[in-house]
Amino acid sequence: MTEIIKIETPLSDEDARSLRAGDRIYLSGVIYTGRDAAHKRLTGLLQEGRPLPIDIEGQVIYYVGPAPASAGRVIGSAGPTTSGRMDAYAPALIALGLKGMVGKGVRSDAVKDAMREYGAVYFGATGGAGALLARRIKSCRVVAYEDLGPEAIHRLEVVDFPLVVVNDSAGGDLYRDAVEVYGRM
């Protein structure tokens, strides 16, 4: 089995640029949730030249809309949502210093280009394993857009959050490689 690389947020430029498609990661530290509605609002602020509610520099955004926490739990199920819906918004955030995105599914060429230019990495988490992944989340609080419910921006503390690098800053693409290897056999 491939060795697991442990990394902590915030990510430096060097951290992001050193990772390669196919690397297995345990991510620890603070990450932020964000999906469609929150991204739309963040982009609106950028267009108006106003400050964002979170400092994006070196951060990792997890594309997730968690289920509500029942009694005694930090968070409900919290697996990745389809990243492609954030493609329209991601390049502007990467240009601002966003270093990592966590989700599932393919990214656009514009996002991959921005990742190469500014040094960012796209991680895949296991889609459909939200109950399992929630166990690696140790704290959760809303830091912006509470009115959006599951789409609010949550600050999460994660420990050894299991990820795989799908797209790296050198153009590596695990989805593409996977189909090339197994689609031929």
Place this chain on the structure above:
Amino acid sequence: MREIQASDITETVSRLCKEANFMLGEDVYAAIESGIAREESPIGREILGELLENAQIARTERVPMCQDTGFAVVFLEIGQDVHIAGGYLEDAVNAGVAQGYDEGFLRKSIVCHPLDRVNTGDNTPAVIHTKMVPGEKIRIVVAPKGGGSENMSAVRMLKPSDGMDGVADFVLETVKKAGPNPCPPIIVGVGMGGTMEIAAFLAKKSLLREVGSRNRNPEDAELESKLLHMINKTGIGPAGLGGRVTALAVNIEAYPCHIASLPVAVNIQCHAARHREAVL
């Protein structure tokens, strides 16, 4: 004439919403287990193992298996000798959805309008399909449908001359285009025939079938097997990270159609093929 209370419908729908989200079907669980045995990709086997562990956690701790607890799609078969007392049917179903999603700590994922996108706050309204049948019972199937796999679905109006090859090409094209997005391993629902909306309805309804079951028409059953084989040769694999187990099943449902038409719908379902039923 038998009387059924609207409040019993509400309670039943509420319970089914929770059970469907907490409990992965035994058929899917078994299909993933057998998938591990034949998956060639090491990471693919790991992903399938994670899905089984996830299902065990959800079942024992009564938490949803996925944070996307879905659009509540409700199929009702209403005996024509039933009288529903004490309320309007659709209100009773929607009250059950609201109650189940609240009590079960399920995510509220429905927005009021496709463009305004303000959350309704209680996961209503449900999508309700009602069919009148003989008898004096009500059969209720609750099938919460996630957005990620639904988004990868497609409808196409083929020409009759496209035939079986045309259907197969369209299904395969849809699955390849979906790639890793719908959280493979997937279940592929195919509706053929009828009108445009009936094809889509049949594709959705086919997802209620047990994984491993076959269409009763031998030709459609053969097409199911052929498509499953082709899909599992794409190499997409579990989570799209490469491998053999891209789909667990292909379920086809057909209906008569117009001399000019061959409508085909492909409804993609992630492994969380949630559906629970009850008869009142």
